[in-house]
Amino acid sequence: MARTHHDDAIDRSFDELNDRGIVALQNAGDTMSDGWTDVYEVASTRSAPARGAVFYHGQDLDADVAGEGLRLAFGAFEDDLAKRDDPGAEIARDVRDVLTSHGVRVKWDGAVSSRIEIPPFAWRKRRWTAAPQPRSAGSVCPR
Template identity: 60%
Template sequence: MSKDESRKHLLARVECAVRGGFEGEEELLEGLEQWVEDELGEVDGELVEELGARARKLLQEQRVLEASWSEPTLNDALDSAFEELNANGIVALENAGYTMSDGWSDVNEVASYQDTPPRGAVFYHGQDLERGVAGQGLMLAFGAYESNSAKHEAASLAIAREVCDTLERHGVKTEWNGSLEERIRIPPFEWRKRRWTEVARA
């Protein structure tokens, strides 16, 4: 990848991070130098400055935009559904790692610290987040923590059905063909994840 392509990639990554809503302002800005070093193999101070200026501008715009979200967003509903799933013995993580293997590593780590062993897990990872922010919908991975291999498939399917039911109850539509081979899909929606405000609870 050329330096110009790397620059465009990093600018797009900044925009996704700002709109994604997970990283705090300070955390995002402090991480830019590492992003550049990881991408180019060296620190380019000029590019770090450019990315920082772009991030600050986008953050300012996002703050104004978020202040106008007077009604609950679909992201708010997703957050609430994941809270309920976590409370009911299913590890539910948003933006878990960057790849599928990263995501499973993250949920498994969370599961290992639980006083009561969870029944299963559901998550979406960083690549899913990028597609979600771009308005392409969201894919959710799922599975059961069932050590008996004969029972694992049925237990995983039950976890998926519970995830779909919980999401639907919170107003989040889902699409799933009922098989282990396909992830649960949330159809395209406007990505509005809060960073500074809180949803008004009924």
């Protein structure tokens, strides 16, 4: 059986969060602003409304690869700014609990103004490619 890596557990966690109505994106744009743009784009294509979102962006990924840990942005989809903190904290607790259930250690101080942090880990993302397709009879090999 193949060894499960930390980033595999993050993948599984994000899949579960998406199933639970939270838009969970990895490497969403390069900046926080790009990440939220990607989140809203994905949320607008869902058949059921999303409760909120969690993501990390390219700069977060760069920091993680450099050994600084991975920081996750989160928030609730609530139009009334006065009511956004409680649902935002609920989203963060759900994210924390799902990550923890998959064996990912997290740090979060409970404040909606703070990001969830995953301590540094060895990044081992695998790359998958499609198997080569057989050439049809008479095809020419490119040079």
